[in-house]
Amino acid sequence: MKTSSLYPALLILSIISCLSDGISEDESKTLVRSSVPEIQQITYLIEKDPNDAILWQQRGILHYELQKYQEAIGDLKKSLTLDSSKLDVWHLLADSYLDDLQSRKALETMEYASSLFPDSIRSLLKLSEFQLILRQYNSALQSLSRIQSLDHDNADAFFMKGMVLKEVGDTLTSITQFQEATKMNPRMADAWINLGQLFEARNDPDAIRYYDAGLAVDRYNTHLLHAKAQFLGREGDVEAAKTLYGELINIDPLSAESYYDLGLLFLDQDSTVQAQQHFDLSLKINPMLARAYFYRGWTHEILEETEAARLDYQQALRLNKDDVDAEAGLERLGS
Template sequence: MHKFIEYRHFALILLVFMVFVGCKKKGEDPNQAQKTGNAKLDQLNARIEKSPKNADLYYARAEQYFELEGYDEAIADLNKAISIDSSKVDYYHLLADAYMDYFKSFKALKTLETAVMRFPRRIPTLLKLSEFQMILQMHKESMKSIDQVLQIDPQNAEAFFMFGMNFKEMGDTARAINSFQTAVENDPELVDAWINLGQLHAALGNAIAGRYFETATRIDPKNIEALHARGYYQQSIGDLKGSLATFRKINRIDPKYAEGYFNAGLLLMDMDSIPSAYEKFDAAIKASPVHIQAYFYRGVAAEILGKKQQAKADYEQALKLAPDYTKAKEGLERVR
């Protein structure tokens, strides 16, 4: 449930960059998903033509459109599925996700409110509603939804986790820590709660933060969010070698995770290993061709290495993606 939350908090800067440069192209071409020649879509189109009143087929096609970021088509299919069979809660959940990812947050919220009215004691739906309310900074409403969960299941760890997220967003660190602590007491395997405990204690300068990050990575050794949080913490306390090892581990697990390469590059820059840093920024760009900061820092590394033309090209590319990027402007002036 809360991976959605963690992504938006954990990679906020990158997400802003992606939205700024139009990486997802939401809304630019509502028929784009139909032009892919996707085999699964072709099969579903044929099946729907034969069985036009089968709600599950519309839901299955909506899932495909959602994956392809064809949000108009996904929303249309989900509304069709609900009109045929309004008893399937998964239809509402995916419709809410499609609206949210399509920047139609009001409709996303209303969809989940409708779902809760239809399924008032379904805990995953109440938690999802509280999550969306929190994202939209409706903290009072979010906590009311959590209270409904606890009336049904007083020991629900996810509910206490959501309390923690709300308090964290509201700046109430003490109550956030207490909530996350209760969450892990009720579910010791709740990795995201351990991560948040580590982050909050790290912000307070408490050495115990390291134990929380270690616990998170011990519970799930391949959890990218947990490893990233641990690597960032290690960097913050000056353990550059430990942090570098953690980010390298991340990219062994997920070779396409651009932030792992990028953070490793920054660490190598701090360690004066410029050629290796250049390679890491290069890998980050290959993993994410719209990673603005990776272009900038690859430009910095190239400039230090005397590769003026490469530096110039990287600064120019960073400015194409973010025209107001002051550091890139300054870098371009230097190499000119």
Template sequence: MRKITFLLFATSILTTIFFLTACGNDHPADQDADGPVLSGDDEIDQVSQRLAQDPNNAELYALRAEIFYEKNSYDQAIADMTAALSLDSVNIDYHHLLTDIYLDYFRSRLALQTMERAVAIAPEDIDSWLKLSEIQLFLKMNQASLASIDKVLRIDPQNALAFFFMGKNFEEMGDINRAINAFQESSEIDPEMLDTWIKLGQLHASIDGNLAEAFFDNAIEVDSSSTIALSAKAEYLWDQDNPQAALELYKIAIRKAPMDEKSYYNAGLVLLELDSIPQAYQHFTMAIENAPLYAAAYYYRGYASEVMGNTQQAIQDYEHTVRLAPDYVQAREGLDRLKK
């Protein structure tokens, strides 16, 4: 099944396609009088050499685009996908791959337009409607997203992911009761959908804390190794003024995923609240070791150092925070406080 993803993007696919196709013969065959221009990457160059022999092969352009995409070479991937689509404009898989590239390259409007073309070409393709709905959801086009979901449910009335996206739309629109109903329908169709149980727990926590914990437990039962499910329940317990229980869940999450910086960071925050400052310092240090650019972890490690009276370490961490995030107000305030 084709990957369904989302992120935010901008600009216009038509401009990109016009420009790249207008460049025509200069683009992807990558050859001069002596043969293809090689990049030095064996995997890419092998496909380039094949393209030099077969320059009208759409599959080869798509293959090379996927390799470029995996290597985060987005411009080259987009150029190759444009060439592939110019040769095979009705290939839905190509539309999905180009959309994924645009999404990861922060080009949401281009991704949107690509999927709009895909559903126009294949109006019965459920994956395309779902991906279009998800992109519309992220672009705050809630009514359009719900309309796309309606298309899915006309084809497949028991599509759990469609009901999940419906719930997300209603949640964003502030209609919590309809959101809960949609998520509930999704969970009944597919009880193994982890995110649905988490959303039900979070929404019930916002209106009725007595029911929320059971939904978080269902999520953990679906996947006991999921740090997302464990952290969601921990956050709920913390909000319910039970930081010790929250801390135990964060510790479980750390044991299951020792490279997950977020669990160390959250555990550190709970430890600060519990006045276990040295332990909090250690957890923030582990978060930093796993994610050296984690500005908030530097700030709170600095704060822990300040509380323990280690002024020099606190200043170093506050300064590092500001280097990573110049607008981090609390870190600047900490520096002003300590330097004065």
């Protein structure tokens, strides 16, 4: 693989050396044990040809999809010791570290990848995302400036700059970056949503214009519809919000968040039974939605269904031990 003269072979060797530390013999034995037929098949092939980087990569992908992140890390690192030229493997290794709550290693992996592929806009974008997660704002802006030196009109770079500047509190410049992003890519829903939220935070009546502008080019985008429905609810236009949530549910009947938000709107209107029904629906779709348990518990408490309320408050606390509202609910019930 050809590398830039700015990144000498010594750096590449140090990266590979770092990867080689990844799998001990005992760890390798652990990795091959699996009840998943697809993994068993690839493991059999690896045993036949342990120097095939693609096989290690394929097994790493399967482990990642099964959320077995440490196993994925081991396989992907092995793949890269055999062939360091696969950009997608570097990216998946970084994602595996991040999902395994090893954010520092995730960042280091993307730094390595960007040094190996200095002109890869995909890698620089991903690096900037990780830098933002770790609050390395200046480094993120440098990565994004590098992208714009390669592609001045890159919409994703404008969007990410907007995100970084929003995070550091530079609202005005953030807005200009999101606006530029929507000029380059009018279907960039997240940029329209961020613009709407930033203008709403300033109590600017133009906020809704940005949600509508995004929907004008992408009418059935569920993220935009949800953001506008939430905005309308916050503005007190409850009936319009309910109509939008109904449209959202028609598009995506498994949107737990839409049922949950509708439940909140019904609760605000003192329609307790309807609110409870919507919290029921949200929890059937997503039983890990902690706040839905709290609010359903509250509806049970209003309806004097004490035992059902207690059970929901307890479940809310199991999912979020810091839920002070659920704690207060249990205290009211004498639990």
